[in-house]
Amino acid sequence: xxxxxxxxxxxxxxxxxxxxxxxxxxxxxxxxxxxxxxxxxxxxxxxxxxxxxxxxxxxxxxxxxxxxxxxxxxxxxxxxxxxxxxxxxxxxxxxxxxxxxxxxxxxxxxxxxxxxxxxxxxxxxxxxxxxxxxxxxxxxxxxxxxxxxxxxxxxxxxxxxxxxxxxxxxxxxxxxxxxxxxxxxxxxxxxxxxxxxxxxxxxxxxxxxxxxxxxxxxxxxxxxxxxxxxxxxxxxxxxxxxxxxxxxxxxxxxx
Numbered sequence: 105x106x107x108x109x110x111x112x113x114x115x116x117x118x119x120x121x122x123x124x125x126x127x128x129x130x131x132x133x134x135x136x137x138x139x140x141x142x143x144x145x146x147x148x149x150x151x152x153x154x155x156x157x158x159x160x161x162x163x164x165x166x167x168x169x170x171x172x173x174x175x176x177x178x179x180x181x182x183x184x185x186x187x188x189x190x191x192x193x194x195x196x197x198x199x200x201x202x203x204x205x206x207x208x209x210x211x212x213x214x215x216x217x218x219x220x221x222x223x224x225x226x227x228x229x230x231x232x233x234x235x236x237x238x239x240x241x242x243x244x245x246x247x248x249x250x251x252x253x254x255x256x257x258x259x260x261x262x263x264x265x266x267x268x269x270x271x272x273x274x275x276x277x278x279x280x281x282x283x284x285x286x287x288x289x290x291x292x293x294x295x296x297x298x299x300x301x302x303x304x305x306x307x308x309x310x311x312x313x314x315x316x317x318x319x320x321x322x323x324x325x326x327x328x329x330x331x332x333x334x335x336x337x338x339x340x341x342x343x344x345x346x347x348x349x350x351x352x353x354x355x356x357x358x359x
Contacts, residue, residue, distance in 0.1 A: 149209025279311025
């Protein structure tokens with residue numbers, strides 16, 4: 105089930121561990137999507153902490169928050185863009201979204217397939233989405249001191265299979281949050297070093313979070329050709345007289 109919006113807000117905005125996790129994940133998102141100029145950007149779940157970099161240049165930005173979770177006004181001090189919605193029925197027209205971010209929206213849902221179908225629906229052709237979920241093999245999914253310890257964690261193969269089943273094309277996969285989910289000062293001080301070292305690990309088992317970027321690709325419709333073959337196609341030159349016949353034609357008359 106979805107976590108309460110107050111618990112999510114307190115973690116990401118009021119705890120050192122949550123602010124560290126927010127920064128690490130957001131940095132990866134910005135590396136994937138440096139800008140969104142003139143585009144429609146949406147988030148589902150509790151993606152608001154990751155959407156702030158797109159506030160300035162996006163044409164439209166929407167933070168969708170599912171009913172079981174609750175909603176909070178966001179961003180503070182600016183016109184509100186957060187919307188309370190049903191988790192499988194988003195108030196967005198079909199094909200409207202260029203970029204979509206899901207954080208704490210898939211693993212906590214009781215209807216993950218319906219959430220993926222709704223994500224596919226709102227994305228435009230060529231649109232991109234990033235799914236951020238707890239790593240089943242990571243430390244963050246093994247403790248309930250963070251939001252990543254709730255819901256269903258995924259392995260990379262499980263997440264990719266579910267996304268492909270719903271017609272998404274997987275473009276990039278990565279892991280992050282290599283620092284332990286601990287508030288001890290020794291781990292907080294070494295967090296940057298651990299994240300930097302973790303990027304060079306050859307396996308995904310160490311990271312607490314999986315990040316998968318996908319695209320929505322739609323094949324061009326095929327049109328049937330001629331149903332019946334033309335037996336004697338008309339050629340342009342057939343209507344002109346042959347060179348020999350042209351030689352027998354006198355100006356102003358016929359032969």
